[in-house]
Amino acid sequence: MAPPDLRERLAARQHTLQQRSAELRERLAGHAVALAPAFTWADRARDGWRWVRAHPWVPLALTGVLVLRRPRLLWRGLRLSWRGWRLWLLYGGMVRGWRAGAGGRWPPR
Structure with missing residues (x-):
């Protein structure tokens, strides 16, 4: 105690x-x-x-309306998305390398 x-x-x-x-x-x-x-x-x-x-049908319906009403706008958006994806593939590894402390080396070793 x-x-x-x-x-x-x-x-x-x-x-x-x-x-x-x-x-x-x-x-x-x-x-x-x-x-x-x-x-x-x-x-x-x-x-x-x-x-x-x-409610997954709402974005699908909006996309369908966009395809029917403004196909050029849809193609422009798809093209922009594709370019963004390609840029991410090209430079995303470099950004990850910088964040991981690769010292700016490209490609990271």
Whole structure:
């Protein structure tokens, strides 16, 4: 059994740590307010994605209307997507190499 003096010191230390923890939680909540708009946007994007996954016929119908009404616009979008994909294949490895610390060497060794 621990001596009474040690128990008192431990209880005081526990109380001090609990106060500090409460203070840090309050500070964190204050700082998190600045991030609320970003989290709100992310939540809305996630909810929109879930809606599209639950209603896959909507994007398909919109694509069908686009094909029938504006085929040139659709081809332009496909061409742009293809170019973007090719650029990603060409330069994506270089970017990954820089991020991994390859020192700008291309191709990374």
